[in-house]
Amino acid sequence: MGLPYENATSGGAALEDIRKLLTKFGCARFGTMTDAEHGELIVQFSYRGRDVTAKASYKGYAAAWLKEHPYGSRTRGTKAAHEAKALKQAEISVCSILRDWIKGQTMAIETGILTFEGAFLGQIMLPNGKTILDEVASKNLLPGPPIN
Numbered sequence: 001m002g003l004p005y006e007n008a009t010s011g012g013a014a015l016e017d018i019r020k021l022l023t024k025f026g027c028a029r030f031g032t033m034t035d036a037e038h039g040e041l042i043v044q045f046s047y048r049g050r051d052v053t054a055k056a057s058y059k060g061y062a063a064a065w066l067k068e069h070p071y072g073s074r075t076r077g078t079k080a081a082h083e084a085k086a087l088k089q090a091e092i093s094v095c096s097i098l099r100d101w102i103k104g105q106t107m108a109i110e111t112g113i114l115t116f117e118g119a120f121l122g123q124i125m126l127p128n129g130k131t132i133l134d135e136v137a138s139k140n141l142l143p144g145p146p147i148n
Contacts, residue, residue, distance in 0.1 A: 002068070003064055003065055003068045004097075005061075005093040005096050005097055006065060006068070006089060006093060008089075008092050008093045008095070008096040009092065010092070010095070010096060011091060011092035011095040011096070012095070014095035014096045014098070014099040015032050015095050015099075017099050017103075018030075018032075018043060018095075018098060018099050018102055021099070021102060021103055021106060022045050022047075022102070022106070025047070025106045025109075025110075026047060026048070027045040027046060027047045028045075028046045028047070029044070029045060029046040030043075030044070030045045031043075031044050031045075032044075034091075035055075038057075038059075039057055039058050039059030039060075039062075040055045040056060040057050040058065040059075041055070041056045041058055041091070041094050041095065041098065042054070042055050042056075043056075043098055043102070047116060048116070050116065050117075050120075050124055050125075051124070051125040052120050052123045052124055052125065053123055053125055053131055054098065054101075054102070054120075054123045056094045056097060056098050057094075058087065058090040058091045058093075058094045059087070059090070060090075061089075061090035061093055061094050061097075062083070062086040062087045062089070062090035063086075065086040065089055065090060065093075066082075066083065066086045069082075069086070071083075105119040105120060106119075121133075122136075
């Protein structure tokens with residue numbers, strides 16, 4: 001079947017699409033950043049006084065890619081080269097995933113399906129610099145997954 005977005009090629013173009021989307025949506029500020037230490041792509045923007053930080057793990061995507069395409073005796077190149085290929089593809093794919101997610105969220109807001117807060121609640125920044133999701137997670141306010 002393949003991993004979604006594993007053939008994406010438009011990393012930089014996807015980030016530009018996000019900028020255009022958010023500008024059209026009415027965002028006052030927009031920026032992207034790569035956190036190589038944590039393996040994340042970060043998109044930040046401001047909408048009507050609400051600051052938003054969305055993080056996407058390209059290390060997580062690379063792990064999923066490697067699970068879908070494990071290194072084996074028939075794989076060309078070294079294991080390190082195979083892992084580097086996974087990481088390179090992940091950095092591209094995550095851009096497209098974020099673009100499509102942000103596009104979906106803004107469309108849901110524009111059509112009245114969700115409020116801005118409903119669409120981006122976990123990514124809204126609090127005055128302490130944490131996102132709402134970070135704050136909720138640090139205080140263990142969400143119940144754990146059900147035990148079967």
